[in-house]
Amino acid sequence: MTTAPSTTTDEAPKSAAPAPSKSSWAPLRPLVLRLHFYAGVLVAPFLLVAAVTGLLYAASFQAEKIVYDHELTVPVGERKLPISEQVAAARKAHPEGTISAVRPSPEADATTRVMLSGVPGVDEGHALAVFVDPYTAKVRGSLEQYGSTGALPLRTWIDEFHRDLHLGEPGRYYSELAASWLGVISAGGLVLWFSRRRALRKVRGTNGRRRTLGLHGSVGVWAAAGFFFLSATGLTWSAYAGANIDELRTSLGHATPSVSAAAGGEHAGHGSAGGQAGDAAHGVGLDKVLAAARAEGLGDPVEIVPPADATSAYVVKQVQRSWPEKQDSVAIDPADGEVMDVLRFADYPLLAKLTRWGIDLHTGILFGLANQIVLMLLTLSLILLIVWGYRMWWQRGRGSAFGRPIPRGAWQQVPPQILVPLLAGVAVLGYFLPLFGIPLAAFLAVDILLGEIAYRRGRRSYEAGTPAK
Helix, strand or coil, rough: CCCCCCCCCCCCCCCCCCCCCCCCCCHHHHHHHHHHHHHHHHHHHHHHHHHHHHHHHHHHHEEEEEEHHHEEECCCCCCCCHHHHHHHHHHHHHCCCCEEEEECCCCCEECCCEECCCCCCCCCCCEEEEECCCCCCCCEEEEEEEECCCEEHHHHHHHHHHHHHCCCCCHHHHHHHHHHHHHHHHHHHHHHCCCCCHHHCCCCCCCCHHHHHHHHHHHHHHHHHHHHHHHHHCCCCCCCHHHHHHHHHHHHCCCCCCCCCCCCCCCHHHHHHHHCCCCCCCCCCCHHHHHHHHHCCCCCEEEEECCCCCCCCCEEEEEEEECCCCCCCEEECCCCEEEEEEEHHHHHHHHHHHHHHHHHCCCCCCCHHHHHHHHHHHHHHHHHHHHHHHHCCCCCEEEEEEHHHHHCCCCHHHHHHHHHHHHHHHHHHHHHHHHHHHHHHHHHHHHHHHHHHHHHHHHHHHHHCCCCC
């Protein structure tokens, strides 16, 4: 939220000592007001970009189904062909690259995807997905694909725009900055709203800046929980804060586990008779591997990853991210098709599960269309809050004075027993969230410098015989 405070006595800090207040928030309110105002003004552009691109991403799942309907769906036939025949058809049409994974048709009207890596013209880290009719083995097309959710070009473009503005690694700093500050600004807005007199919170019967503030605060309060969630989950895969979170999870023994894909044993290297490492025909082949995974209870949708080398196993993993999640995985020996290792999602550590659910909820996958609608409402709320925040900044001006700032010195009104723990908490938060801590430190340094310059100018004017303003 980007609340820009009004100039009423209830909102603006005073230079004199405040009158005693029954509210425990009273000493903090001027300080929170100044932080919320400046954070909103300076960080809001980054939040606006994140909100707009997030809105587009939430809508991209349904758009993808419409745009790529020909590749994704087929008429329902009588019997699906063996997966090996479908892959052979894909390889005949696209012999380039190597097979990195295969996703058998998960539904009666869905195509099979054969993913190829190392294909000329396909971006690094992406794959070429070849779509095969599971009933006729006819190739219905091929598209570039990215990520574990199988994002196709439209969603991939929006996803990368939301994540890094198509600027690569440096662009990720913008989204981490937005995620780092969203929760802080929301928390400040809640403090300001609930420390405000009830009579001043109403929207009906008000106009001007008072009405804008009422709309901004009311919508912000209702959306705050969603903003906290988006902030926390968005940080889990950010550059700096994400690394800190991963390190914390690892130290607690709650890192995301993975099935062991090392074949080993007396059969190591004996499974190459049917093909080369990285080829779907490696060892016993896809049909027996898929049958072994089914026998272990791995239902659709699944992804089959061929052995990476002569000493590796096939890995079959469930890839359903919608509720209930299916994330079980098995490793299968390419020599004889025996199951070597099994990993159940139910056995994941708690923080690994929470991370998985949080990311899938953040990206609109966990609860499907309903999840995506809620995300669109949240991003629309954030856009409105930013617009109202800047409008309040405009309305705060008088005549030609656009967006007058909040007076300095608010921290001096906070008792030490509150200020010291508050500063300690902010320091810890800034350490774990560098793109919150560094901008905050920079803002404070500039603010102190400007205050000192203003003080010295005023002192010189006073000494010269001119009253300081």
